[in-house]
Amino acid sequence: MPSRVMGVASKPGEKCVLQIRCSTESDRTAIRSVHASAFGPGQAREIVALVDALLEDQTARPLLSLIAESGRELTGHILFTAVEIQPDQNVSARILAPLAVSSDCQGEGVGGALIKAGLEQLAESGVDLVFVLGHPGYYPRFGFQPAGVLGFEAPYPIPPEHAEAWMVQPLKAGVIGRIEGTVQCSDALSQPQHWRE
Numbered sequence: 001m002p003s004r005v006m007g008v009a010s011k012p013g014e015k016c017v018l019q020i021r022c023s024t025e026s027d028r029t030a031i032r033s034v035h036a037s038a039f040g041p042g043q044a045r046e047i048v049a050l051v052d053a054l055l056e057d058q059t060a061r062p063l064l065s066l067i068a069e070s071g072r073e074l075t076g077h078i079l080f081t082a083v084e085i086q087p088d089q090n091v092s093a094r095i096l097a098p099l100a101v102s103s104d105c106q107g108e109g110v111g112g113a114l115i116k117a118g119l120e121q122l123a124e125s126g127v128d129l130v131f132v133l134g135h136p137g138y139y140p141r142f143g144f145q146p147a148g149v150l151g152f153e154a155p156y157p158i159p160p161e162h163a164e165a166w167m168v169q170p171l172k173a174g175v176i177g178r179i180e181g182t183v184q185c186s187d188a189l190s191q192p193q194h195w196r197e
């Protein structure tokens with residue numbers, strides 16, 4: 001993927017340039033730091049281990065790993081990995097997980113820019129559906145909608161009070177309603193600890 005450069009307001013009246021590109025192996029340490037900063041001490045170890053596992057997991061491929069850079073500083077990272085829909089469906093689908101923005105750069109549009117760049121790239125690659133388990137106050141602004149009522153079960157049951165956190169976005173017309181089933185993630189993301197509250 002070619003680098004994408006976009007202007008993002010970092011503070012009122014101030015502009016910084018945000019560059020989004022595919023990550024490389026040499027970004028790995030900085031990617032770990034971004035996740036540790038974003039998720040904090042309580043979750044850092046688990047999320048950093050998940051990112052490392054996903055980047056090595058053959059069952060997660062094809063994957064899309066994008067970073068956001070402001071100057072020389074890596075400020076955000078997003079990962080989309082392959083999922084299947086069971087029983088076997090002829091569909092190309094991904095799941096967004098995880099997404100992190102350094103704690104001192106949050107609320108400046110970095111997360112949104114990574115989501116939009118990722119969805120655009122996946123649509124260009126012919127992907128049909130993208131899933132996410134995340135904040136129902138955040139992801140709908142990027143086009144995600146509750147997935148359960150559309151016939152897509154998560155790999156593990158989602159308690160009814162969190163049903164809206166399990167979301168999907170079609171990247172092609174005519175996919176919703178034609179396809180339904182249970183989403184099966186990569187080996188790394190199928191571990192039950194990633195699906196509890």
Ligand SMILES: CC(C)(COP(=O)(O)OP(=O)(O)OC[C@H]1O[C@@H](n2cnc3c(N)ncnc32)[C@H](O)[C@@H]1OP(=O)(O)O)[C@@H](O)C(=O)NCCC(=O)NCCS
Pocket residue numbers: 038039098099100101102105106107108109110111112113133134135137138
């Ligand atoms: C969630 C996260 C990725 C958002 O990235 P960001 O760059 O801070 O977000 P953006 O600048 O694109 O968007 C800011 C908006 O998102 C909202 N937002 C941020 N975190 C949110 C959350 N957890 N729930 C609901 N809304 C949230 C903000 O309130 C703000 O809303 P506004 O535009 O109406 O003021 C980032 O805050 C983060 O890394 N958080 C910790 C890790 C995490 O929770 N990752 C997501 C796992 S699903």
